[in-house]
Amino acid sequence: MKKNRLTWSILLLIVTNDTCDSLAQLLMKKGLVAPAGSLGFHEIFGFLSHNAGSWMVWLGVLIYTLNFLIWIAVLSRLDLSIAVPVASTNYITLPILAMIFLHEQVSWLRWAGIALIIAGIHFVSKSARLEPAAQSRGGGQP
């Protein structure tokens, strides 16, 4: 088993995970209704019972749970310090989705940020590819 390598299937899994996460956030944002006034700590139960009937919230919770499992599956194959930077793809997919579906303007600074993140992910994935050669401990990989 080749471990610690960012394969395309793992990358796809991470991107799916991130996209679903954005989707769940949108669902939560749409589904959650805040009670009037400020949300104090003692009002939290009222808040919860108020929103317990929303299918959007439940779908959001379901996606979060599935995402968590996918994330653990990713972590069982990849170093944490590789998986976490690569998981920043949601900073790329979210503005692009917002541009397509919400017709939001994406400023040049945001494009610059997206470009930097893509470059960063590229470099980190290079590290993932170098890793098996660089570390010679263990070595018992069939």
Place this chain on the structure above:
Amino acid sequence: MTRILFLVMISESCNTLGQIFFKKSANRLAEPSLKGLGAYTRFLGDVFRVPYIWIGLGLMGAGLVVWMMALTCADLSFVYPVGSMQYIFVLVFSHFLLGEKIDRMKLIGTLLVVCGITCIGLS
């Protein structure tokens, strides 16, 4: 300002430690095959039996609460760039607590991601 910074740092530390515990639990699990739904349902049963998972989830929850507290007293354009510090935290913590290697590629890549998120936060 310093109060917000302090809150964000605490939140980041909680999240990073949570991730560390997730990684530790993932290391204990049998590597799931990425194909087939059956593999995932079996995986589901296994995941929640690892005690580290619950520590990780608790830390994540605590991190989220502190993050919310930080958000209520600062605007997103400040909290986002500061929040991207988490990538540095993960790099450092995973080196010292998990023994993961920091090579030049990983360092450059992580710093680029942090810069990118800072740009997005400022835009």
